[in-house]
Amino acid sequence: MNEHITTESNNGRYGEYGGMFIPELLIAPIQALTDAWNKAKHDKNFEIMYKQKLANYAGRPTPLTEVTRFANTIRGPRIFLKREDLLHTGAHKLNNALGQCLLAQRMGKTRIIAETGAGQHGVATAAACAHLGIPCVIYMGSTDMERQAPNVARMRLMGAEVVPVNHGTATLKDAVNEALRDWSESFDNTHYCLGSALGPHPFPEMVAHFQSVIGTECKEQCQTQNGSAPDLVIACVGGGSNAIGIFSGFLDNPKVKLIGVEAGGHGMKLGEHAARFRAKSRGVLHGCFTYILQNEEGQIATTASISAGLDYPAIGPQHADLYDTHRAEYVAVSDDEAIHALQLLAKTEGIICALESAHALAYLIKIAPSLDKKQIIIVNLSGRGDKDLPQLMQQKVIE
Amino acid sequence: MNKAKRIDSIFKHGKAYVGYLTAGDGGMQQSLNAALALIKGGVNILEIGVPFSDPIADGPVIQRAATRALANGTTMRDILKLTTAIRKQSDIPLVLFSYYNPILANINPSFFDKVRDAGIDGILLVDCPLEESEEFHKQCIMRDIAPIYVLTPATSIDRMQLINEKAQGFLYYACRKGTTGMKNELPADLAEKIQLIKANTTLPLVVGFGISNREMAADVLKYADGFVIGSRFVKAIEDGVSSDNLCALAQALNPIGN
Numbered sequence A: 001m002n003e004h005i006t007t008e009s010n011n012g013r014y015g016e017y018g019g020m021f022i023p024e025l026l027i028a029p030i031q032a033l034t035d036a037w038n039k040a041k042h043d044k045n046f047e048i049m050y051k052q053k054l055a056n057y058a059g060r061p062t063p064l065t066e067v068t069r070f071a072n073t074i075r076g077p078r079i080f081l082k083r084e085d086l087l088h089t090g091a092h093k094l095n096n097a098l099g100q101c102l103l104a105q106r107m108g109k110t111r112i113i114a115e116t117g118a119g120q121h122g123v124a125t126a127a128a129c130a131h132l133g134i135p136c137v138i139y140m141g142s143t144d145m146e147r148q149a150p151n152v153a154r155m156r157l158m159g160a161e162v163v164p165v166n167h168g169t170a171t172l173k174d175a176v177n178e179a180l181r182d183w184s185e186s187f188d189n190t191h192y193c194l195g196s197a198l199g200p201h202p203f204p205e206m207v208a209h210f211q212s213v214i215g216t217e218c219k220e221q222c223q224t225q226n227g228s229a230p231d232l233v234i235a236c237v238g239g240g241s242n243a244i245g246i247f248s249g250f251l252d253n254p255k256v257k258l259i260g261v262e263a264g265g266h267g268m269k270l271g272e273h274a275a276r277f278r279a280k281s282r283g284v285l286h287g288c289f290t291y292i293l294q295n296e297e298g299q300i301a302t303t304a305s306i307s308a309g310l311d312y313p314a315i316g317p318q319h320a321d322l323y324d325t326h327r328a329e330y331v332a333v334s335d336d337e338a339i340h341a342l343q344l345l346a347k348t349e350g351i352i353c354a355l356e357s358a359h360a361l362a363y364l365i366k367i368a369p370s371l372d373k374k375q376i377i378i379v380n381l382s383g384r385g386d387k388d389l390p391q392l393m394q395q396k397v398i399e
Numbered sequence B: 001m002n003k004a005k006r007i008d009s010i011f012k013h014g015k016a017y018v019g020y021l022t023a024g025d026g027g028m029q030q031s032l033n034a035a036l037a038l039i040k041g042g043v044n045i046l047e048i049g050v051p052f053s054d055p056i057a058d059g060p061v062i063q064r065a066a067t068r069a070l071a072n073g074t075t076m077r078d079i080l081k082l083t084t085a086i087r088k089q090s091d092i093p094l095v096l097f098s099y100y101n102p103i104l105a106n107i108n109p110s111f112f113d114k115v116r117d118a119g120i121d122g123i124l125l126v127d128c129p130l131e132e133s134e135e136f137h138k139q140c141i142m143r144d145i146a147p148i149y150v151l152t153p154a155t156s157i158d159r160m161q162l163i164n165e166k167a168q169g170f171l172y173y174a175c176r177k178g179t180t181g182m183k184n185e186l187p188a189d190l191a192e193k194i195q196l197i198k199a200n201t202t203l204p205l206v207v208g209f210g211i212s213n214r215e216m217a218a219d220v221l222k223y224a225d226g227f228v229i230g231s232r233f234v235k236a237i238e239d240g241v242s243s244d245n246l247c248a249l250a251q252a253l254n255p256i257g258n
């Protein structure tokens, strides 16, 4: 079987990447999760329950919106946005949080923990847990708590305990560290609801599976609206979950070009960005062998991005493999380019997107004039931008 | 002395008193002084911790030590120089204790030779379980370096047996869930767990995670072949303990032979 056409791993690996580089203590919960996941993914009842939640609680399907004023302004071809910003809680993250929380319930877990960067995964997990009646604890870097304050308030309103993480860089990576430490003590009753397509197996596969609903819907919508597949699909890449989610609908069609956009931050030097493919350096972080940002001693580098959700030093293993096999292309745009894209979409279409998603738009703005006008381009609009307003005010983008 | 033999001879002649240090905490000279002080204080197997930026299995004490060591610019080369210097003055087994990424980043065809030549007798990789350790394991065995593996309260009997078959030197039983750090009591199920491990494995067994006083160490030795003191020493170093006082602390914690 061609391993690139599904989200399924080859025994925890995507090409060379992935694996389960975890302390011995986490072997037991990871094996239990793998077993539960392998059963659930083939269980029709589980799928029905999950699909019902997606439709009746989360609000799927999300629309595919053509944005002609935006397209004209950037002298581009036909542009469509997959509107994950319209999903309940405001980002694609809920697709995964609902799936994992249902699985946790099935495993008899009575507590959920999660990490969050932009706060969208935290909000999604808090919502899923409130809806399903499971207590939850969200770890969040204190830097991120400040820059994504509205999401902290939302999580707390939904009953989640939000625990600030002060050490290290006080961003997403450190929140993952702290969640893993909690889990290594609490796994008997606790599920760790990891928020992106990364970490040890089975997380990348499981998260990609839950996010593949984006690609499945999008493929069908594009066919219905245009009678054809898109020429190009663009998504931002933090850990990689929204990107693998939409890519998964098109992996089997080599005519569809796929582009992942990383956070170029404010400079080219290590520490000034979060563009993993810029450094082309590989290693192990958080249980997974992949491309990471590190110094020559294997110490994980600090990262920088205006977008908390992209501010992470490792990329999910599927993307590492898609990069090596040239099935997808990866590029980066700067903080300023992302801010500009957010503003332009807001002005031309009345859609305020997340700074993460704005990275995907920003790359499209760059290449738009060079594209054949008849082409159909889809951008995964992974989330909405309400959470970013304080940050935009601070940057004096808005008064 | 032959490497594997150094570890074996400890268990042949008695119990193991294993001490842990984060290399480079306070500078390399401080690490050398601390290592020698621990050895003088009775530690007979020394674990040299390689600092890592993201130590997910460690509690706050060792996290802080790693942060300080990295702020000092500690590199793998420094650490191998340290073990070489310790080896010049002592014949006790030295175990390199590391997360996988700092090792991966340094791997080149001669890396494991350098490790061997730096007097290291065993390597324990915190986040490289049996499922992922094939290449590392092979490199160790080829050079007579003992690959050391961890057992935990959650390790199944089948897995214990599998690990025992692969591992060399000794087995490290991390006796509780969670991260490293000082605790005041041993887990209630310790005796029972050790009996289970002993019934299913053949290698010597040392117990660590949270042992912070002499009574706990003495209790562990009723059932196991050795005990590990980590965070307690690292905390003393954080608090600026002198070499003499560190040696005295090591002696005071040691229930063997007094």
Ligand SMILES: Cc1ncc(COP(=O)(O)O)c(C=O)c1O
Pocket: A091, A092, A117, A118, A119, A120, A121, A195, A196, A197, A236, A237, A238, A239, A240, A241, A242, A243, A308, A309, A310, A354, A356, A357, A382, A383, A384
């Ligand atoms: C709106 C939005 N998009 C994208 C991301 C990046 O994550 P991923 O790459 O897993 O989609 C985040 C993460 O927080 C997010 O909130």
